[in-house]
Amino acid sequence: MPKLVETVDLSNTTSAYYAPAVISPSKLIHVAGQPGSTKDGTVPTDYESQIHLALLNLRKLIIAAGSSIEHIVKLNLYIVDYDAGNRKHTRHIQRFLNGHRPAITLVPVPKLAVPAWLFEIDAVIALPEPSPVPALAAPTQTTDVIIIGAGLAGLTAAHDVLRAGLSCVVLEGRDRVGGKTLSQQLNDGKGAIDLGAGWLNDTNQSKVYALAKRYGVDLIEQNTQGNAVLEDFDGKCTSFAYGELPKFDKATQDHIAEIRDMCEADCQALDAWRPKDTSLDSVTFEAYLRSRGAKETAMATATVWTRAMLGQEPKDISALYFLNYCKSGGGLLQMRSDRKDGGQYLRVRQGTQAFALGLASSLPEGIVKLSQPVHSIVQSADRSVKVQAGGIVYGASKVIITIPSPALKNISFHPKLPPAKQAFLESTTYGYYTKAMMEFRSPFWVKAGFCGLAQSFIGPAGVVRDSCVPEDQKYVLTCFMGGDPGRAWAALPTKEREQSLLKQLSKLYGVTNIDAEFIQMTAYEWVQDEFSGWGCPCTSLTPGVLDTVGPDALRENAGNLHFAGTETAGEWKGYMEGAIRSGERAAAEVVKALNAGLTSRL
Numbered sequence: 090m091p092k093l094v095e096t097v098d099l100s101n102t103t104s105a106y107y108a109p110a111v112i113s114p115s116k117l118i119h120v121a122g123q124p125g126s127t128k129d130g131t132v133p134t135d136y137e138s139q140i141h142l143a144l145l146n147l148r149k150l151i152i153a154a155g156s157s158i159e160h161i162v163k164l165n166l167y168i169v170d171y172d173a174g175n176r177k178h179t180r181h182i183q184r185f186l187n188g189h190r191p192a193i194t195l196v197p198v199p200k201l202a203v204p205a206w207l208f209e210i211d212a213v214i215a216l217p218e219p220s221p222v223p224a225l226a227a228p229t230q231t232t233d234v235i236i237i238g239a240g241l242a243g244l245t246a247a248h249d250v251l252r253a254g255l256s257c258v259v260l261e262g263r264d265r266v267g268g269k270t271l272s273q274q275l276n277d278g279k280g281a282i283d284l285g286a287g288w289l290n291d292t293n294q295s296k297v298y299a300l301a302k303r304y305g306v307d308l309i310e311q312n313t314q315g316n317a318v319l320e321d322f323d324g325k326c327t328s329f330a331y332g333e334l335p336k337f338d339k340a341t342q343d344h345i346a347e348i349r350d351m352c353e354a355d356c357q358a359l360d361a362w363r364p365k366d367t368s369l370d371s372v373t374f375e376a377y378l379r380s381r382g383a384k385e386t387a388m389a390t391a392t393v394w395t396r397a398m399l400g401q402e403p404k405d406i407s408a409l410y411f412l413n414y415c416k417s418g419g420g421l422l423q424m425r426s427d428r429k430d431g432g433q434y435l436r437v438r439q440g441t442q443a444f445a446l447g448l449a450s451s452l453p454e455g456i457v458k459l460s461q462p463v464h465s466i467v468q469s470a471d472r473s474v475k476v477q478a479g480g481i482v483y484g485a486s487k488v489i490i491t492i493p494s495p496a497l498k499n500i501s502f503h504p505k506l507p508p509a510k511q512a513f514l515e516s517t518t519y520g521y522y523t524k525a526m527m528e529f530r531s532p533f534w535v536k537a538g539f540c541g542l543a544q545s546f547i548g549p550a551g552v553v554r555d556s557c558v559p560e561d562q563k564y565v566l567t568c569f570m571g572g573d574p575g576r577a578w579a580a581l582p583t584k585e586r587e588q589s590l591l592k593q594l595s596k597l598y599g600v601t602n603i604d605a606e607f608i609q610m611t612a613y614e615w616v617q618d619e620f621s622g623w624g625c626p627c628t629s630l631t632p633g634v635l636d637t638v639g640p641d642a643l644r645e646n647a648g649n650l651h652f653a654g655t656e657t658a659g660e661w662k663g664y665m666e667g668a669i670r671s672g673e674r675a676a677a678e679v680v681k682a683l684n685a686g687l688t689s690r691l
């Protein structure tokens with residue numbers, strides 16, 4: 090008799106007396122209670138870290154059973170010591186559901202099966218019919234390699250593929266190249282401003298610096314002469330010399346330095362490409378800091394880092410992910426620095442999009458195809474790949490995909506991507522991150538002895554940086570809105586956004602006539618941009634993903650599909666440098682594979 094109920098298992102669940110999930114004849118998947126434990130059973134003491142891990146365990150089962158989050162029918166949440174006044178689970182569950190609204194029951198309980206468990210979740214999920222393989226027409230153009238995305242990763246890969254004697258096309262969804270580099274001319278003729286990437290350096294970012302040299306752009310050293318400013322919890326602003334700690338009392342300064350140095354040491358101990366540390370990956374960055382005694386001022390300082398670097402709150406990301414992100418850029422201190430070797434040392438007078446424009450224009454005509462959003466990718470048994478973009482079908486032996494991971498949900502893959510890659514991709518999240526460029530008639534902050542760098546515990550801008558080009562009489566302060574204060578700012582009407590930033594800037598630099606100095610605000614909402622995957626500058630991971638799914642899951646090839654893009658980089662992940670290096674790596678992979686094929690045919 091055929092079995093009516095199918096069980097769904099993961100590699101470590103087959104010996105348990107119950108199934109972690111079952112599929113019923115009515116095509117429903119029943120998932121058993123998932124606690125917040127890691128693969129080896131480690132349970133962090135922190136409640137929010139447990140929620141992240143439980144949701145990841147649920148996500149993995151949903152993928153293994155062949156369904157997805159938007160097919161969840163019912164969730165039951167079991168919460169120990171439930172506090173109706175402090176519903177910490179809602180934030181994480183809402184982010185997990187990403188707009189989907191299943192039926193949910195919350196069950197407060199005195200304790201769960203294992204004393205350390207504080208949270209457990211079970212679910213019922215509908216199982217969709219498998220989608221048929223789309224019958225794509227014969228390709229209208231066939232090349233050795235198709236590259237998807239004309240950002241820095243894709244354009245770099247195209248150069249390397251062609252240099253190896255292979256043919257390629259680059260399919261770009263937008264009507265422009267450059268992806269998350271986007272330079273806009275100011276309408277008063279005072280040069281360009283960067284709505285996307287703005288900074289680079291000339292030492293450890295050797296690849297992007299080489300492009301700056303190749304395309305002859307003018308580089309401007311970041312202004313670090315003069316005082317920086319801190320805006321405290323109470324809105325009080327104090328200035329301090331750039332490179333020093335803000336003027337807190339001595340004990341607070343020592344404590345912040347201790348927490349900062351601990352983060353630096355912990356990140357330096359990690360492998361940039363393959364970080365491995367279950368205890369760091371089982372907790373959020375917030376829980377990591379608290380477990381090491383971070384007090385409120387140190388927590389707020391660390392929150393400035395995560396908001397300014399990733400647009401994230403420390404409670405939303407894995408400690409291992411954040412520390413590894415820092416390591417990829419040479420360490421927390423180097424990444425945060427505006428001086429030589431630092432992440433924000435140099436700016437480009439013409440704008441950073443000049444690099445992608447240069448790379449694209451030095452490719453042979455017809456290679457880059459704009460306004461070609463890719464919707465389907467079909468890998469065939471004969472080892473060829475068909476890619477559908479708009480109404481056109483392209484064919485190749487290899488495909489390099491360089492698009493940000495959240496944008497991959499716009500593409501249907503046949504066959505589906507491997508479960509580990511799906512779990513990694515679906516677990517990546519953007520925080521909130523917007524740069525607003527505030528243009529002024531004069532650099533009033535410089536005249537008042539400030540270098541322009543400011544940080545705030547309360548926002549709306551968490552960080553402000555000078556972005557002047559004196560040769561162009563362009564005087565700009567770039568305000569970085571990230572995390573929760575950034576979301577609150579984004580909810581305001583445009584005029585109020587502008588006014589709130591002007592108010593904050595007046596306070597930071599002690600000016601009374603800012604309205605007379607102000608010319609205009611320019612900002613771009615990356616959260617509305619489908620081709621960046623509705624966010625920027627780089628995605629992050631919640632606890633457990635690096636440890637249980639593995640750090641290579643995103644960049645590993647899936648058959649003839651190869652993966653690049655800054656998120657896949659080992660060095661300077663999230664930056665232009667990482668994008669370029671990832672393009673080189675993916676091109677080297679396909680060149681090696683295709684040349685190996687050639688040799689074997691001879």
Ligand SMILES: Cc1cc2nc3c(=O)[nH]c(=O)nc-3n(C[C@H](O)[C@H](O)[C@H](O)COP(=O)(O)OP(=O)(O)OC[C@H]3O[C@@H](n4cnc5c(N)ncnc54)[C@H](O)[C@@H]3O)c2cc1C
Pocket residue numbers: 237238239240241242243260261262263266267268269270284285286287288289461462463464491492493496499500523524615619620621625626653654655656663664665666668
């Ligand atoms: C506001 C902001 C500030 C930043 N600041 C800095 C900084 O100071 N320094 C720094 O080094 N980096 C910074 N970055 C990050 C930097 O811009 C990126 O790391 C880098 O540009 C990413 O390049 P990429 O090629 O990996 O991806 P992308 O630039 O995202 O390119 C991917 C391309 O794929 C295309 N695409 C997406 N979906 C499809 C589809 N379905 N079909 C076809 N094409 C598709 C996109 O349109 C895009 O052109 C910043 C980014 C932003 C947005």
